[in-house]
Amino acid sequence: MEILTIIALLAIIASLIADRRKTWTGIKKGSVMFVKILPAIVSVLILVSIILYLLPNELIVKYLGEGAGFTGYVFAAIAGSIALIPGFIAYPLAGILVKTGVSYPVIAVFITTLMMVGILTLPIEIKFFGVRVSLIRNTLYFFGALIVGFLIGLFYIL
Amino acid sequence: MREILKKNCLNFLIIVAFTVFVAVSFSIDYYPGKSIFKEQFYSFFKEMILFLPIMFILIGLGDVWINREKVEKHIGKDSGLKGIILVIFLSMAQAGPLYGAFPVTYLLWKKGASIRNIFIYIGAFCTIKIPMITFEIGFLGWKFSILRTLLSLPIIILIAIIMEKYLKNRKFEVHEV
Numbered sequence: 001m002e003i004l005t006i007i008a009l010l011a012i013i014a015s016l017i018a019d020r021r022k023t024w025t026g027i028k029k030g031s032v033m034f035v036k037i038l039p040a041i042v043s044v045l046i047l048v049s050i051i052l053y054l055l056p057n058e059l060i061v062k063y064l065g066e067g068a069g070f071t072g073y074v075f076a077a078i079a080g081s082i083a084l085i086p087g088f089i090a091y092p093l094a095g096i097l098v099k100t101g102v103s104y105p106v107i108a109v110f111i112t113t114l115m116m117v118g119i120l121t122l123p124i125e126i127k128f129f130g131v132r133v134s135l136i137r138n139t140l141y142f143f144g145a146l147i148v149g150f151l152i153g154l155f156y157i158l
Numbered sequence: 159m160r161e162i163l164k165k166n167c168l169n170f171l172i173i174v175a176f177t178v179f180v181a182v183s184f185s186i187d188y189y190p191g192k193s194i195f196k197e198q199f200y201s202f203f204k205e206m207i208l209f210l211p212i213m214f215i216l217i218g219l220g221d222v223w224i225n226r227e228k229v230e231k232h233i234g235k236d237s238g239l240k241g242i243i244l245v246i247f248l249s250m251a252q253a254g255p256l257y258g259a260f261p262v263t264y265l266l267w268k269k270g271a272s273i274r275n276i277f278i279y280i281g282a283f284c285t286i287k288i289p290m291i292t293f294e295i296g297f298l299g300w301k302f303s304i305l306r307t308l309l310s311l312p313i314i315i316l317i318a319i320i321m322e323k324y325l326k327n328r329k330f331e332v333h334e335v
Contacts, residue, residue, distance in 0.1 A: 004296055008212045015219050022222050030218025034211055036162055041206065043169040046176045049198035053190065086255055087290040092206055095297030104302065111298075112306065116284045121257045128260040128332055133325070137277070140320065141284070144313040152305050 037088050044089050048096060061101040072106040077146060080113030084120045105153025112145035112152075209296055217289040220251060233271045242315065245275045249282035259283040260332075267332040274322040276332070281314025 015023040052060075064072045085093070094107050117138050118125065125134040163170065176199075183191020233241045233248070245266075252259065262283075263276050271279075286307050294303040 003300075004209075004216075004292065005212055008216045011216060011219055015223070023219065026219035026222035027215050028218065029221055030214040030216070031211070033217065034214035036165075037214075038210075039162070039166040039169040039173065041210070042203070043166075043172040043176075045199060045202050045206070046172055049194050049202065052198055053194045084255075087287075087293055088210075091290070091293040091297040092202070096202055098298065104298075107298070108302070108306065111294075112285075112310070115256075115290070116281075118256050121255075124257045125260060128264060130333070133321075133330065136324070137280070137317075137321065140317045141281075144310075144317055148306060148309045148313060151309050152302065155301075155305055 037086075040086075041089060041092065044093065048093060052096070052100060057101060060097075064097070064102040064106050066103045068103065068106065072103070073109050073146075073149075076106045076110035077113050077142075077149075080110040080145070081117040081142060082119050083114055084118070085114060087115070090114055103153075104156040105149065108152035108156075109146065109149030112149045113142065116141040116145040213289075213292045213296060216292055220288055233266065233275045237272065237275065241272070241275050242278055245271070245279050246282045246286070246311075249279045250286055250288050252283060252287055256280075256284055264332045264334055272322070273325050273330060274318045277318035277321045278315060281310075281318060285310040285314060 012023065012027070015026065062068065064075065090111065094111060098104065098107055119138070122134060122138065125137070128134075129137070179191055180195045180199075182188070183195070233245045237244070249259070252262070259280055263279060266276055266279060291303055291307070294306070
């Protein structure tokens, strides 16, 4: 996190030197986005806080943790394919889940399917590409996401 | 401000209800309420509130500095490797959900982008958008992010090639909605 802050600071300085006006527009744009997304982030944090309080940690670790095995992946892949969560919320959530004891491989499958497969957005996709192409794309991406997820998992297990 | 209120009706309801719940919990010393606030919510919130503004400023700066039109000119049918690289950079610079990428693919298709490049655009949009990567690094770490990016790239290019092979002799078009 410190590194990211340093990168951001360097980017702002470089941008200021190059063009002061553009920099302000950029910072303004970013701040507006932040304010817009903040209510959603806070309310998700609230819901997650309540759910994590109600669910015992052992249960999460048992079904989604290191030793969870296959069921963890299946759950992550289904949740990831169906859910429609913007990354601004998905990543903080993933970070919390990792700290609670969910294993990195399970998180990897969840994140990759979440980003690559969109079951809820399928109707929109069909309008642009037609039924056949949309179904093929999502199916191929589903398996692609699983492969990426499993490979990431391998790197964490080994 | 009005727009934000309108769009976040449910979110504000949750926030207000939670605030009341926490306030009551503290005043009557209700342990679960205090614990949810202190051990769960506050510890998550504290970490994010410092971190998120920095990321959004980075995203805003990226948005201002990257010129989309220039890139769009060079990703046609015979664009080869250069086209692939450009289309990846183009989609990396975008933000927003996947369904926001579809209208862009329509524009690309109309401008003559190849089938392969259209699907590479979608793939890169899904997996390696810079705004997402900054979040990913922040919350899941460099190792995770680098691994996922490096593993995803060949797979989305491969899928795009498969899509192109399959659709080449079939009718393929992107519709305007």
